[in-house]
Amino acid sequence: MPAVPDKITFFEFLTPLVCSGKKTITIRDKSESHYVVGSQVEVFTLETDQKVCDIEIESVEPILFDDINEFHAQQESLDLPRLKQLIKEIYPDINELFVITYKLIANNKSLS
Numbered sequence: 001m002p003a004v005p006d007k008i009t010f011f012e013f014l015t016p017l018v019c020s021g022k023k024t025i026t027i028r029d030k031s032e033s034h035y036v037v038g039s040q041v042e043v044f045t046l047e048t049d050q051k052v053c054d055i056e057i058e059s060v061e062p063i064l065f066d067d068i069n070e071f072h073a074q075q076e077s078l079d080l081p082r083l084k085q086l087i088k089e090i091y092p093d094i095n096e097l098f099v100i101t102y103k104l105i106a107n108n109k110s111l112s
């Protein structure tokens with residue numbers, strides 16, 4: 001792993017939201033919290049490892065699962081119950097998570 005991570009994966013079904021600029025945060029565990037503010041990161045689909053767009057990291061902040069709220073859901077472009085369910089599926093026993101905020105820089109494909 002490079003000192004400054006330059007790649008992030010998302011579930012394929014979420015990548016249109018990331019690459020259209022609708023989804024501007026992701027919530028990850030500690031192992032994926034080492035992104036550096038100001039760095040550029042390539043976005044790939046988890047399932048097929050396809051590059052879909054580039055983002056720039058704007059912030060990385062700790063959060064507890066119980067503190068995830070409507071505001072995060074809006075930034076995720078997901079319903080809050082759906083977001084919490086997804087996070088519980090991905091990180092079943094983890095309470096200490098990180099909100100990674102990013103902005104879209106460039107698109108690889110035109111997503112319609």
Ligand SMILES: CC(=O)Nc1ccn([C@@H]2O[C@H](CO)[C@@H](O)[C@H]2O)c(=O)n1
Pocket residue numbers: 009010011014025026027028046076078086087090
């Ligand atoms: C290895 C890998 O790709 N992991 C993950 C982990 C999370 N997520 C999404 O981030 C948000 C907060 O967890 C939700 O929208 C999740 O669905 C994702 O797409 N991919």
